[in-house]
Amino acid sequence: MKTRKFSLAMLAIGGAMASASGVNAKTADPLADCRLAYAPYSSKTPIFDLLLNLRTRAILNEAIGGRLDQVPARLTSTQTPSFATIMNIDQLMLRIGGGDVAATKAWLDNRLKTIPVTDADARARCARYDRDPPVLPAEISRPALLVFDKIDGFRDGPSVDAATAALKAIAQRKKWTIIFSDKGAVFNRRDLARFDAVVWNNVSGDVLTVPQEKAFQAYLAKGGGYAGIHGAGGDPTYIWDWYADKLLGARFIGHPMTPQFQEARVIIDDKSSVIARGLGDGWTMKEEWYSFDRSPRASGARIIARLDESSYNPVGYQGTDLRMGDHPIAWSRCIGNGRVFYSATGHHLEAYSNASNLTLMENGMSWAMGLEPSLCRHGKERPRQTASRTAGK
Template identity: 55%
Template sequence: MKTFAGLVLAAAMVAGVAQPATARPVTDCPLRDAPFSVDSPLVDIMLSSAAKAVLEKAAPGRFSKLPPRFAGTTPPTFAAILSLREGGAMTGIKAEALPAIDAELQKLPVTAADKVARCARYDNDVPRFDLPKGKPRLLLFEKINGFRDGPSVDAARAALTAMAERKGWALVVTDKGGAFNPATLRQFDAVIWNNISGDVLTLSQRRAFQTWIEKGGAYVGMHGSAGDFIYFWDWYADRLLGARFIGHPMAPQFQDARVVVEAPDHPAARGLPREWTMNDEWYSFRTNPRTIGATVIATLDESSYKPVGMMNQNLRMGDDHPIAWTNCVGRGRMFYSAIGHRPETYSEPHHVALLEAAIDWAAISGKQACAARR
């Protein structure tokens, strides 16, 4: 009986996919065997000629007219963070048409070539790091399969690099999911996700990361790392982050808003004023992370900006609109800040102070904060 790895290589030859001699084929991507459906990432449908034919039949000519950034199959692409259910409106597909389209998609076999194509956006490349002893060690992760806003990613990296030099941290950068293995993760005090969008870790990489966190590791997430409309890893969205994104203002997209510090005594708020005003793209979430025990560091005053999204979507969360928070995850800890779309935010003094204090807490001073948890 052939293994899937063997089928991967065979299908790659049929599909014309080059396999580097030293590369280990990715065979455990999360949606490898999932049936086609209206909940599939759009990229997986666009990668299949049979699945695309179903869409063409349902909406003739519409998908071929989508901009490449929305329907492209090479990451980063919005197609990795959209499904027909979530993004059908932009193609003119009405909600009542989805059940019939779903039924047609579900009839399609998932071929070996489909599995190869689905797994191609993941990697097994294990980077090697030369890390000094005696310094806090931070891994800045930048693998992005969904939406990549280059200016914000670059500005965040520059700010963190300067911060590390100022604080004496050892900071290294990778865009390889292969870094998420037990041996590599053991080298670090914290992992920072720099505006990560799209599903980026294989099943084995997910397990390694979750185990590392729950046994005492630390996660720091920045802005876009919680900004996808759909997630295919419930633990990441619901337990690690503790909130799912629903949208941001579009009228206008970037607005001045008042940030209010809710936990001034928490180490992550060290040195911050009780409030400040800044300009950014402001996220709203379906639920409040307090419901799973998070400590909210800062909230937004919704009276200070207009929380109205695309097509007049109501983005109000009310008097308690979290924008930055921490939590224990097993014996590990997390910090997330939704601030950080505009490159200028990474030189805004209060935001920089928040990130610096939060990383210091996550990687160094907060190590015992969750150690007694099980």
């Protein structure tokens, strides 16, 4: 993509898990700054990382009966985007079938624990992260939206492109500045402070180094905004637990496969939310409907919309029952003074032509940007007047 007028259009820039503190203190190597740099090898290790080391690759191959060369390349590629970045042995065996998963994991753990993680391994693991901040325009008029579209895991090109077109159209109509970047290094305190919110456009895979994660967390805590679209909450495994468990408040467990895309009824759950403005009681559309391991309602999220599970067939891989009962599909929450909005819609192209879904996206982004009558203060959503009075408390 090429540079456009900055005021209204976009700038496209650039082309187990670890301990809670992130990178192991063992190294000060700036190229080993990702969360799993020195995490011990185990059955929780992403397949991608096992494939980077000849010894762990051989062990993985033995674990699946010597079938590694027969596995589809999209599941074993070490060139991003790659499914291998978002799968461990559980997800791999689910897709290739065969074998006792529990026994395979135990055998794999027993073998992998004998393999040390070297400095070279740590660098190889972190090589897919970027560290050079993109060059942004000297002047960025507000309100401004940063659209982040770095994808290391699963990338559905048509969905990403359709979302990009929809976001441009919304920004032009609303007179928002909108800038696009696929560089994780834009997540630094200086650059993030220039935007009212960041949209994660179908982002998949672990895409930020630990310093970039910390910059993002600080940005939200101080009053920044986040809006996530579909795949930004759809990875089968996460390296950064805070993102899945605190920011989103739920983990993806699957989507229907009989068929994958189905018409279903979306019900507006909270009509008092400004994000629900203009959406009535709900709507029906065709989509790849996500299910999650729990309702984010339990962790304090404000549920904007939920699915009527009786309106479609929620059966996933190998007949998995994906019913949730309480099945949120779009929600908001406050993190510190930061505003978080997520919608699980956005895979099927119909999502970007459906008027109700576009309204949901527009309202959610507007709220995340702090342009609506309510704001977040100290983890609570409050009317703007009240929020302004308590801003310094």
